[in-house]
Structures are given as structure tokens and as C-alpha cells.
Amino acid sequence: MSETPIITLYSAEESPFPHRVALALEEGNIPYDTIGFELLDKPDWYKEKVYPTAKVPYLVYGPKLQPGDAPSPDVPQLGESLVILEFLADAFPSAHLLPADPFLRAKARLFYRAVEEKFNPAVMAVFFKQAPKEDLYAAIKHIQDVLPPDTGFAVGEWSIADAAFLPIYLRALIVLELDHAVSQFAPGVAAEMLATLREAPRFARMQRYLEECMARPSAKKTWDLASVKAKWVRRLEFFLAQAQKQQQHSTPSSAPVSTRAPSRAKAKRRNSKVKPQELFVYDLQPSKIIRTTRPDTTVRETLFSVVLSTSGLVAGYQLPEKVKAKGFTAVKSLNRIDELKDHLVYLVCAVSQFGGTLPGPSQRHNKTSNRCINDYKSWI
Known part of the structure; x- marks a missing residue:
């Protein structure tokens, strides 16, 4: 048998x-x-x-x-x-x-499709790629808006749509509670996000939904907060150790290795509503950037001017307004950095360790612009 x-x-x-x-x-x-x-x-x-x-x-x-x-x-x-x-x-x-009704079954599938396409990517981006916290708020708001308005689960009765969302949301709250260095949150940001999700009126429906989910026997039997949190601590510590090990391999032995995530200042800027100052002057007057670069951490300088031309030649007659409209916007947005080299006609770079000579204006356009663009990418 x-x-x-x-x-x-x-x-x-x-x-x-x-x-x-x-x-x-x-x-x-x-x-x-x-x-x-x-x-x-x-x-x-x-x-x-x-x-x-x-x-x-x-x-x-x-x-x-x-x-x-x-x-x-x-x-x-x-x-x-x-x-x-x-x-x-x-x-x-x-x-x-899943519900017996075909329409509700379809709605359940749409719900966990939103979890996969909107919520999960936002969690990863905000927690581990330093995206702004508003991205996570927007994703949670999207999920909340799909729920029934007052009470109940994704499609009314409990379904696998709720199983698709709840475990990830619970662990997102854990990451905020831990506020680990790996996440590179600016000071106070994780606590602010946690308080917003738990207490802000705009997320009251999500909090009520969470409470209803956690009241079910299935959640009580499968969720051990203390155990999961302890394992997440070990996991995040492992990720941090791996990041530090990688940093040590790419950093000279004389340079100290930070025990906190290296981009904390950048994360703070991204989580701030203060508008950054503009970096460039829309003219032939050169701009200058002094910064350290990875992986060798040497100090480098970049001098450059940005002027627009379709001919690839220096065009001194072009108006600053034209330069600003077509050139500076592209540089500032960084969304079209690879296309930008087709429009840069006068890029003068001085890249060296604590000094160096300035390339002459006769240096070929493509070679010079490529070098400046690469230096600008490394500085960003």
C-alpha cells in the first residue's frame, strides 16, 4: 500500500x-x-x-x-x-x-502583482539602495488604496493575496526597528518612518489591516517576532562584514575603514527636502570639482566647461540660455549621462594626484569628454 x-x-x-x-x-x-x-x-x-x-x-x-x-x-x-x-x-x-467568484480571483491576482511590482522594489530601494523614503510611502499607499475602505482583507475574505503581502511588510518593520548600518539611513529617519507607518492618519487603514491579519491563528502560529528579528540581526551583520571586507580590498591599508556605511551623508541628503545647490556655471568659465575616487581614494581635480554645439567645435557665440536649456539640465538630471557626450564640445579636464598639467584646447573632443564624463560619474 x-x-x-x-x-x-x-x-x-x-x-x-x-x-x-x-x-x-x-x-x-x-x-x-x-x-x-x-x-x-x-x-x-x-x-x-x-x-x-x-x-x-x-x-x-x-x-x-x-x-x-x-x-x-x-x-x-x-x-x-x-x-x-x-x-x-x-x-x-x-x-x-482564493474566492470562488472569478472577478474576485482576478482582483486577488492583481493585488499580489502590485506587491511584486510596486511594494517589493520600493522596500529594496529604500532600505538597501538609499532611495528616498517617499518611495516606500507611495508604494504602501498604493497597496492600502486597493484594500476595502474600512475593514477586511485584500479581496474581502482572507486569500493568498494577503499571504503574498503580510510577510514582507512584517520584515520591513523589523528593518526599520533595527536601523542597521547596512541600510545607511540618516540619523532619525528609520524611527520617523516607523512612527509614520504606525501612527500617521494617512496609514490608519494599513495599520488596521495589519492588526486584522495578525489576529488570525495562521499568523500567530507562523510568526515569532523575537526569533525572526534575531536572525535578521545576524543577516545584516553578515552583509555589513561583507561590505567592509570588500572595502578593505579596494582601500589602501593606511586608510581607515569606517564601521558605519560610507554613504551616510549621501543618504541624509536624499532624505532631506533641502534643494541641493546648482553645481555648474552656464558659460565657458570652467567649473572645478575636487574629490576622492574609488577604489584608490586619491584626490582628483576636474576642470570643465559645458557649451552646446552640434558640430563638435567650441561655439562661443551660443547664448547661455541655450546652454542651460539643453546642456545643464541633462547634466543635472544624470538621466542621460551617456548621451551627454554627443553634445559636450568644450571639456577641459585636469585629472591627477594632487596636481598635473592642463590638456590643451587642441585635444580631441571625444577623448576629453569621455574622460570628464567618467570622472563626473565617479564623483557622483
Whole structure:
């Protein structure tokens, strides 16, 4: 007599993605086993015997498995959390993980599409790429506006749409609470964001939604705040150590290595509403930048002037207004830096370690402009 199949979920508690699947399994009262490990201590057998990409979650639907076992290739196996959620909704219709109404099912899919396309990218950009906090507020506002106006879940009754969002939002709050150096938040910004999300009237509906989600037995059973936070501390410390190690490899031994993220001042500027001063003069009068560069951290100087011309020659007759309209805007926005070299006609650079000679005006346009653009990129 064949063994009754059971779901085995390979999981890591600190990751939001297997948490999505665990919530759905609990909500559907679907029997399952969990084989868990920490992402920083992933066992070799997981990649070698179970899932070659070594990502989590991974679901196997077959005979009972123990850690280190290789699942049979003949049984259903799936990765990717949203794919697994859809599979569970289809394979266990009595669990009611999606509404029966086709329109509400479509709305549920639109909801977790918004989570994937708007919320998740905003979290990564603000927490780890120093994007402005308003980007995260806008993404959360978008998700909040899709919810029913007063109470209830993504499409009224609980569904896998809610499982897609809640685990990531919970971990976003943890990152704000920890305010770790890896995130490079300016002082006080993380606490301000946390208070805004929890207390500001504009996010009252999201806070009510969070409370309703966390009141469900599925959330209580699958969420251990203290444990997840401790694992996130270790994970962020690992990321910081990796960043410092990389910095040491690219920095002379005599230069001190900061224990705080190197771009904190930049993060502060990005989180500030103060408009930065303009950097350039719209004329042949040269502008000058003095800065250190990576990876050698030497001091460099760049002198340059910006004038527009389609001929590639110095055009002294062009009006400053024309230069400003077509040239400075492109430099300032940095959105078209690679196209800019087609319009720069007079770029005079002096790049050296504490000095050097100034290239003559006869130096070829393309060579000089390319060097100035590269120096400007490194300074930014």
C-alpha cells in the first residue's frame, strides 16, 4: 500500500517567501512538514539533493522526507512562493485560498502583482539602495488604496493575496526597528518612518489591516517576532562584514575603514527636502570639482566647461540660455549621462594626484569628454 503523500516545505524563518506558503497551508488546514534552516547556514545537501538554486521556499508533495533526503523526481516539486500559492489554491479547492467568484480571483491576482511590482522594489530601494523614503510611502499607499475602505482583507475574505503581502511588510518593520548600518539611513529617519507607518492618519487603514491579519491563528502560529528579528540581526551583520571586507580590498591599508556605511551623508541628503545647490556655471568659465575616487581614494581635480554645439567645435557665440536649456539640465538630471557626450564640445579636464598639467584646447573632443564624463560619474 503506497504511503499517503504529504507536503514538505523547505523554509528559512527569516525569509518572507516561505512564510507566504506557511500562512496559506495554515489557513487551508493542509497537513505539512517543515524542514527549516537559517539562510546563513544553508546545508550543502539542500543544493545538492533537493533544489539546485538553493532558494526558499521549495515544496515537495510526496512521501515523508527527513533533512538530507533526496525527493523522488517522480513527485510534484515547486519553487517560487507565488507559484506555490497558486498551486495550493488549485490543488486544495476546499481550503478556499482564493474566492470562488472569478472577478474576485482576478482582483486577488492583481493585488499580489502590485506587491511584486510596486511594494517589493520600493522596500529594496529604500532600505538597501538609499532611495528616498517617499518611495516606500507611495508604494504602501498604493497597496492600502486597493484594500476595502474600512475593514477586511485584500479581496474581502482572507486569500493568498494577503499571504503574498503580510510577510514582507512584517520584515520591513523589523528593518526599520533595527536601523542597521547596512541600510545607511540618516540619523532619525528609520524611527520617523516607523512612527509614520504606525501612527500617521494617512496609514490608519494599513495599520488596521495589519492588526486584522495578525489576529488570525495562521499568523500567530507562523510568526515569532523575537526569533525572526534575531536572525535578521545576524543577516545584516553578515552583509555589513561583507561590505567592509570588500572595502578593505579596494582601500589602501593606511586608510581607515569606517564601521558605519560610507554613504551616510549621501543618504541624509536624499532624505532631506533641502534643494541641493546648482553645481555648474552656464558659460565657458570652467567649473572645478575636487574629490576622492574609488577604489584608490586619491584626490582628483576636474576642470570643465559645458557649451552646446552640434558640430563638435567650441561655439562661443551660443547664448547661455541655450546652454542651460539643453546642456545643464541633462547634466543635472544624470538621466542621460551617456548621451551627454554627443553634445559636450568644450571639456577641459585636469585629472591627477594632487596636481598635473592642463590638456590643451587642441585635444580631441571625444577623448576629453569621455574622460570628464567618467570622472563626473565617479564623483557622483
